[in-house]
Amino acid sequence: MTARVSFEVNGQRRDLELDTRTSLLDALREHLKLTGTKKGCDHGQCGACTVIVDGRRINSCLTLAVMHEGAKVTTIEGLGTPEAMHPMQAAFVKHDGYQCGYCTPGQVCSAVAVLEEIRAGVPSHVTPDLGDRPKVTAEELRERMSGNICRCGAYSNIVDAMTEVAGSRA
């Protein structure tokens, strides 16, 4: 059974006719051939598939493509290219915020969104006082990034990369 859906990916309108079962992740990877978004677990347990939809990071594996009519999707490819990297991508390279690279696009998308979330005042589990605006601390970054597993264990470097990007924008 198929259904039509149109959404914008990295600023480009895409019209697809898809098996209704197609996840947003598989629509990106298999139909649009945007393979930067990774499939690590396909069950919302790793974060490798993180993309930014309408300004919010989500697990693209746990949502159907057909549910995103009219949405604006930003994937890792939409943030930057090897020749013109997004500041977060450049910071990951500089701080060696990866090893195998497979979780990296999800980490980068999440990292970009996390700094926006903090700026927007969204609290986290470790925000000391719910009445205060959250700050860019290592503890906040670690908690907020915990939905992105890196089995290579680049966490410490990822926090360094994010801290640099957050600092340069402050």
Next chain:
Amino acid sequence: MKFDTPAATNPIDQLKVVGQPADRIEGPLKATGTAPYAYERHDAAPNAAYGYVVVSTIARGRIRSLDASRARRAPGVLAVITAETAGPLDKGQYNTVRLLGGPEIQHYHQALGVVVAETWEQARAAAALVQVQYQEAPGRYDLAKLKNAAAVAPPGFGGPPDTARGDFDGAFASAPVKLDATYSTPGHAHAMMEPHATVAAWNGDQLTVWTSNQMIDWSRGDLAKTLKIPKEKVRLVSPFIGGGFGGKLWVRAEAVLAALGAKAVNRPVKVALTRPVMFNNTTHRPATIQRVRIGATPDGKITAIGHESWQADQEGGSSDPHVNQTRLLYAGANRMTRTRLAKGDLPEANAMRAPGEASGMMALEIAMDEMAEKLGLDPVDFRIRNDTQVDPEKPHRPFSQRQFVQCLRQGADHFGWSARNPRPGQTRDGRWLVGLGVAAAFRGAPVQTSAARVRLEAGGLLVVETDMTDIGTGSYTIIAQTAAETMGVPLHHVRVRLGDSDFPVSAGSGGQWGAASSTSGVYAACMKLREQVAGKFGFDPGQTAFQDGQVRSGGKAFPLAQAAGLVAEDAIEFGKLGEQQELSTFGAHFVEAAVDPYTAEIRVRRMLSVCAAGRILNPKSARSQVIGAMVMGVGAALMEDLVVDKRRGFFVNHDLAGYEVPVHADIPHQEVIFLDEVDPAASPLKAKGVGELGICGAAAAVANAVYNATGVRVRDYPVTLDKLLAGMPQVA
């Protein structure tokens, strides 16, 4: 190039490029999502059909009937392949268990076939329509029960199963201070982020697989052997690997099934294992039971040290050498080790990052902590007192380099170890109980033959080709650094092509041998190229300098680019230096842990690792290897546990929600210090590996810190809060 005498001064010693903390040369590809992983080869194998693996839902027995007729009729289905229809298959040399099960079932989630369809969604749905009836058979799943029936392990990569020197029993019995403790470690999953994945395509009788594999040549051979075709007919391509940790040393089911599927439907087929089947379908680090006995004099000299290990594996499996480090790490005239292997029916056990030492150090280094406490000695001091500069089993064999004591001393100093209260459970920071822990890090420095090809292209571009893999280890970058240094060109003039069986056979990535071996192979090829270049310009190779893109000799100079078109290929072959001397890597882990006195939740607050591992080829990527291994050590210490259903014979927590690995919030800022070291006996680059050193001992350091914080000694990993609760302070 033979390497059978210690390295003298050579072009690498310039250290203009090697030894520098260069950013990874493939980093921008990874950070932008443009590095192509196995399942993503729309470019190389367009129009691939999708395979979905059907797996066994019993652990042991036989298939009584397998009915794929509904699956075959399902929408979009192109083929269903099972053992019955696959044709004759062999088993890979490196596989213990057959990759395609049936009619006999050897373990839970053993692959029984593949459904190939036009789309992934169709293949997945159709796979659920395959009806299998089983005749279940009883199996052996409980290591504690199998232990007594365990046999002497067959000799494997880790040395003899039994070793002895002196009179262990007598010395232990008469030792004034002794420890006799038993530890257990559970099974661990590699849980690399990229699932096992392969795209297969046939061109006539020629098979190409784009896959995710650490060992190109092994797996090319094993895929050919499994399919009963000549090795030359297989090309295996694996330029980017989303993590391996030993789990991708071998051909796995998805590669075989993709090849069979592609043959059946006469077009490319891609197959990935789904996460929930990976844990039982593939290999894992085996669970262990380990007994450690240490006897010492009152002043802390070890007089007797014994380490015994029990594990289980499928028929034909091999054992991890959990006792290896105990043969080499500490002095003591009377010593013994034993490795025992029982037959069991859980999925195949096999190598995972530092097989042997990773688990062995989890036990030994708690034992050392316990023994230090019995002796009333500081655990750093106790280890230093028992340092040895020779192989304790063969005292005529020195260590080529051994800065273990320096690692401990420098680490203790840097970490503020002197502030540690030796009495456990006494230190508070606000609500939290706080403790410090230390453990040794130790891992061998194995090497393997490794070849490479280097080619000078127009414009002075230097292209390196080798079937070496980069599983996140930094191979691309250290190989480029090696080539740039040897040929005297800037890093950005080097292109590195890896992971293709069309390239010269390398050491591959495993056993911490990759960095030292593969860069040596590249060095050998570059040295051959230098000879050719010198010859082309009429220079004496021994009197020719390669610097700044220029080739100079006797007052003359040519741009290296003028030699474009030259190609050289060579391999490094290691001689017996590693037999005459013990080549090892050393380190010391320091951990500060905090424990909530109410809930016994554990938080690692600080981690430091001091490593002495030969020349560090790239301090940035080497540091990442060590911190990553420390993270895996935290996982092993605090949460990782393949939980066995002992009735039904499978790992119950078979997904990434159930099998917990550390997340960002578990990991503090980590520090790594590399001691200055060059090891001329190790390789022409005087380098050794660090990728596995960092995990060895890391878990024990965490466990020892938790003990220091709480006074509760946990000997059965993981150290989870339920094991601490009974010993926690009274709360109102």
Next chain:
Amino acid sequence: MKAFTYERARTPAEAAAAVARTPGAKFIAGGTNLLDLMKLQIETPRHLIDVNGLKLDEIEKTPDGGLRIGALVRNTDLAADARVRNDYAVLSRALLAGASGQLRNKATTAGNLLQRTRCPYFYDTAQPCNKRQPGSGCSAIGGVSRQLAVIGSSDACIATHPSDMAVAMRVLDAKVETVRADGQARRIPIADFHRLPGTTPHIETALMPGELITAVTLPKPVGGFHTYRKVRDRASYAFALVSVAAIVQRDGRGRAAFGGVAHRPWRVEAAEAAMPGGAKALADQVFAGAKPTHENAFKLTLAERTLAGALAEARA
């Protein structure tokens, strides 16, 4: 995943009508649990009604001074809402303790309540499970049970409810507003919303087939110190071994509900009079009649100690 047809509903009535019309239909909102289960064929809807367009995503004051939370309010937005942070902090804290940032951005208030258990045997379709396949047996009994229920379980099922949010809702005396397929609206007290397994563990809530959650209402704020303590093996992105939602007043009186211990958020109002007497006094009553397994008996100690930590925090 089995094939299904898909439609987008625009009003609750349209959604209710659609589900009544189509056999095997299910609503989908955030999808973070439903799609997970559909991939494993634990859920096999033949028709999905996308309710994301129902405009049930407002948080508004109720006439009695409480809060009405639309069913589609995302977990992130609910946790970040200033009124929730100020007056129902236990709810913010519970939400923020759950899942990950990505999942909270998608997961909805109603969907969170309807999460199904994370019992590993429920998730493995090869294993008998009365919840997944009524009458097939419970593999968890006698199996791996460290994560599972210690109280309120039955011979048919020892699963737990995985939600953090629901535990806070329980301590806040929330009510679940619904509309049934026939158009009838009703309000279900949270205490009656989740069921114990009994002999029918596959029936998890008081919802009728096709009944749609439209909102969750909170009574007017009760003040006091709010805390949500979640204990797990890793520091984040994991389900609770034990959690405690507590509201403690200055005089030491208060309320507490526990997560990770039962098939529903576990609260015994009658025991709460004991709260001023300390955690043990309260926990002894709350967990009277507990039937843990040998693998999860520690949860009883842990629950008491977690509560003790919460009470100490309240006193501090």
